[in-house]
Amino acid sequence: MLVDGRQVTVTGDLLQPLTRRTNDILRVALSGALLTAVITSSLVTRTRWDELEKSISRIVGVLTPTQSDVVYLVYGLAVLALPFMILIGLILARQWRLLVPYAAAAFLAVLALSITGKGLAAPKWHFDLSDRLRTVLAQFLDDPRWIGMLAAVLTVSGPWLPARWRHWWWTLLLAFIPIHLVVSAIVPARSLLGLAVGWFVGALVILVSGTPALEVPLDGAVRAMAKRGFVVTGLTVLRPAGSGPLILSAATEDPEDDTAVVEMYGPHQRSGGALRQAWLLFRLRGSETAPLQASMRRAVEHRALMAIAIGDLGVANTSTIAVGSLDRGWTLYAHKRIRGAPLAECHTSTPVAEVWESLHKLQEHQISHGDLRDREITVSNGAVFFGGFGSAEYGANDNQLQSDIAQLLVTTTALYGADDAVEAAISVLGKDAVLKASRRLTKTAVPKHIRDSVNDAKGVISRSRAAVMRQTGTEKIKSENVTRFSRSQLIQMVLLVALVYVAYPFISTVPTFFNALSRANWWWALLGLVISASTYVGAAAALWASADESVNFWRLSIAQVANTFAATTTPAGVGGLALSTRILQKSGLSTTRATTAVALQQSMQVIMHVLLLIFFSTAAGASTDLSHFVPKSTMLYLIAGVAFGLVGIFLLIPNVRRWLAAEVAPKLKEITTDIIEVAREPKRLSLIVLGCAGTTLGAALALWVSVEAFGGSVSFVTVTVVTMVGGTLASAAPTPGGVGAVEAALIGGLAAFGVPAAVAVPSVLLYRVLTCWLPVFVGWPVMQWLTRNDMV
Template identity: 60%
Template sequence: MRVDGREIPVSGSLLQPRIRRTSDILRVVLSALSVAIVIAGSLITRPQWEALERSVSGIVGFLTPEQSNLVYIVYGIAILALPFAILVRLVRRRHWKLLAGFLSAGLIALGLFSITGTGFSAPRWHLSEPGQVHTFLSQFLDDPRWIAMLAAVLTVASPWLPARARRWWWTLLLAFVPIHLFVSLVVPARAALGLVVGWLVGAVIVLVVGTPALEVPLEAAVRVLAQRGFRVTAFRVLRPAARGPLVLSASTVPQPELSAPPDGAPAAAETARKSGESHSPDNELIIEMYGANQRSRGMLQQFKRWLTIRSGEYPAPFTSMRRAVEHRALMGFAIADLGLASNKPLTVAALDRGWMVYAHTVPQGRPLTAADGEPTLARVWRALHSMHQAQISHGELRAEEIRVLEDGTVLFGGFVQSEFGAYKVRFDSDVAQLLLSSAALFGTGPAVRTALEVLDKRAVLDASARLTKTAVPTHVRKAVPDAGELMKSIREEVAAQTGQDRIEAAQITRFSRNQIIQLVLLIGLVYVAYPYISAVPTFASELRNLNWGWALLGLTVSALTYVGAAMALWACASEAVKFGNLLLMQIANTFAATTTPAGVGGLALSVRFLQKGGLGAVRATAAVALQQTVQVVTHVVLLLIFGALAGTSTNLSHFVPNATVLYLVAGALLGLLGATMFVPKVRKWLLNEVRPQLADVMGQLKDLARRPARLAMILGGCATTTLGMALALWASIEAFGGSTTFVTVTIVTMVGGTLASAAPTPGGVGAVEAALIGGLAAFGVSAGIAVPAVLLYRVLTCWLPVFCGWPIMRWLTAKDMI
């Protein structure tokens, strides 16, 4: 590279990977979305848009035919000359690579609109077409081929054009919309399609060809540093521009002709020259170059944080890349004043083509390593504590940003996410990051112990709650091997050293995972329940013919199912809790199980109740697992028994899939099981979590075999639950005058219960109703009886207990029973 008559060697690649060109990728994505919107709009709402365009055209179309022709002639000449003017400019400036992209974009856009269902269709423009404005120019301008070609070539050339010319030429191209309206014509949908397709073609070509922003303005950086008193003799690329800036090492010598720094030069540069540091021929500076792609990526990250993360978790967003780089330099000065900065900022300046340069001294010391020992780690914690006392947060405490001098002094680098005047949330984030980085080097025990020696116990506890994937910055997590498991180990170590039972993870997102799941489930619930909500008027009209005696019997039997469930769980828990409270918990359990998919909320509530009743966590979980196991076994046995009874008098073939479907399902399940065994996390979960639970349940089952009274109580409770639900449905059918056998209703009810446990909707809403109505119809029950009977059954067994379960759960919570 030659700058002002001097040769400055540059070692290393300055090219940016194509997958990191954020601005160019965004252009392609936005243009593709525009094409999809125009096509969807043309297919869905084209008649409405055409009617609106005709209406607007009738209002603003005030030009006479002669005036319209004149406007078309003037605009047509200008728009025809536009691509040729750009072409001449590219040739004169010898942009041969750009010229190839320019021509390719135009030809591709023309070719795309020339392909029809019958083959390739060439443009057909005629000079002798009669009509008001159907001249050669109007034919030319109304053709989507020309619009697409203009949009494509202008997209390719725009980054290389002067800003003023770029704005005028895009305005000229987009002016076809009002011109069509003024001359009383409708803007054809194909013209809008040509515009967005041309933009997409040009955006893809730009991604291949590149933009001026990819050309690093090193010459301008050399001149800026020369003005600051640093004469660059060579550049060496330390890190190509990718997720972050382009980082270079610059070898410099002092400027002999400058006896004093120019106006505005940093005092740090003058101090360095006076101390003789800049007179060394081997003196180096670190140069960071920020381009347009870093600005685009930063804007996307800021938008993502604003959308997903609570305010205050990150520094306030910056309106421009210039403000972000200046903030980093100012934070470097602030931390240097504390004596904790490993480097000193030298200059910040804006360069050509939207680039920014930030120069600072080479970081002092060496990165923190495991060989430094716990005394050095204690000094790191004290240095961070001093920074926090000055109301400064660091924000990105990776091990490589922590430097150690020969005398043991600890310094910090980075400062990209630093903030002055920070508050507790930011300080907790710093402590969590340092816990993670130090634990990766020294182990969880020494890292936590040293933090507790320097910091307050409350500060370490609050910080450890932020050791989650969302709360810890991405750069910090990626710098640590197996960060997820390490964060879990640190939380356990903090709990052990502080005497805490468990540490709840802090929520830093605007919406928690549970809130998102609940929203999705609510939408799904409304969707699947809508057909049954629409049947409520019919159900209300049928209530006039309801036999209230059978309905009361159904309600009584439904209540008995909770007695059976409480009895089964009471026996599984070895009668260690009060039966009355357990019965109330079963009613509250209905609310928790119905508002969560597959009843997981009910299981969690049962475990929590047993723990509050005095059982340990392992024993409570085993008791609930034992009850569920016996319930499943009882359900399957009863299904087989009643299926055999029903099979003697009823054709059940329509309930059994054909052999092909069964083989496919079995193959898919076996394939899924085999695939999961190759995933290390799944194998670890099966070995460490599932296998101990299964072993405990098997031990409980063996113990039940030796205690027949307890086994009979559990089996009786589980059978009461299953058969009670079937009897409630049978009573509901009889209440509306239906007639069917109890065996048939039991088969239908158990199939519906199986679907309820598998359906992803809360309480199986939608799936259960559909299965019960379809099952009753398959056994000959008319829809006029099946629909109101199933709705009554669901009111008695699901919705009434849900409304009763909510206040009972609140009461149990107030009494500290759950």
């Protein structure tokens, strides 16, 4: 390569691989949005759309028929020649690899617009219709397939051709809209659809085939470095451009000058950085994030300036040579060769205190590094230096400085061990600084690239945190909240959305329900409310006994109301189980003990439900026809066959069999062991049994009271069977709290036993108000109170 009369040798392959950039993804998203908007507006407002376009066409259509024909003749020739012009341009530019995507985009666009309800439709040109233009070329503009094909091939070829050509050709294609209106010819609605389909198809083809390499302006890079006094005699490619920059090694004729590293960033190689910065700003608090870098040049410039600032302190492993903008959107960052070896390769001969001393120099000058992975830390002649600087900040705030300490704790713990790393950090930075920064030793606060740089990041963070607690004499380190939304806030937001979702079907029945309340017996309703409240005492008693009576009983009773809110607003009631476990943990139980207590209570609840269902079904069978709930023999045989088939599959498939042996069997064994252990304590077992039975029977009694409130007449045994069978069938419903499924099952069950619909419907709704909706709306402030008092 000849630059300003000097011969510069270039060694290595500069050809960049085809890449799928963020721009390609955004192009697909935008084209898909346009296509959706065109189709939606066409379906919703097609009549008004046509009338509006005809009205505009009459206003602006000032040309005579002869003039319109001339305009269409000229524009039709241009549009007819456009795809061939694009093809010739690609051939002249020697873009041979683009021919296949070009043909594929054209074919797919025409095919997509040719599909109708009756199959594929061939082009239909109206050469002899008097209400259309008389020129043959004008008929191409009347067919959206031609417009779609042009848009597709233009989209595919755009990244490979000069920008001036691309801009002129798009202008020519989009001119069909004003031309249609001015000459008062045809309504361009179908052409707009063709344009949207073509752009979308072309965007998809680009995403699959990839965008091309850009010509690298090496001569500009050599001139920029020469202005800074580094005369380049040879360039060697170390890594071709791709997901990262093009990296070259630059040699000079001056023997006193060391080789330099040249990093060249293409115009789209950091396009993902903007999306990442936006995500961090949305997720993290403002004090946790660095200022936005509006462009790739600003990001590279910031990195170079931080290298200069840190170099002045004597702890930078490189120095900046040149930064600048080059032709075709490239940006140059040239710096001296990195000195020293990575810390991971020489940590055995480098004291860990030296690493912390280097960080201390940065912190004294209020500089944060932001990327303290072991590969960004080098050692030369026993001195520790830093590199990278892409996330470094001058004038960093306290949060960024504490983040650096936490990152280096993770890195040095992985290399030196937790005790040595923490001891060195305390000796250099002081006990208070390390203890405060250790609040960030969490998965959320430690950046992902730091966690990915060490093996077993979770274990490393835990060991480092434990070492800080030991060496500072601290019993507990409160985690730092670095996100804009805490976990509890997100959970509450999800629960509120779920509450609105599950309440919607109930809201639609409110008018009918209130009309029926005028004839209800309020004393029965009040009794039902008392019974519903007593079920929470029973559930609390069962959980209290399951926890070996080691927690506050009345706190558990209050928490059961919040438990109802959490269980109702989450599918399968998982929120209630999680909240119960959390309450036991906050009451002093370990995680294992709390989980075991909740599992024991739930297991006993299922066992008591099944036993009571068998007992009351037997009792009801003596006096009541239960054929409504018993499937026909064919269905029973089918259920039995499916059950045996599943058992066979579980036993025959090795992976499933191993899963049963490794995951399910130990948990069943653990629960069985807990039940046997509880059985040896009659008082405790009796309390659990009574609490679980009281919860089930209390629900049945509340439904029976609700039926009596509306003048119904049905036995308690019958209502108990309906409650348990209906609840069991509705438990498989995907809606949180079984909303909709529970009501339908209970109303159907009561109707099967002869309860009129005029009584069954309001009775079930009253029952759901007493046992579900009132506790849900009361449970929300109760959960807030528990949260404020650090009980959950």
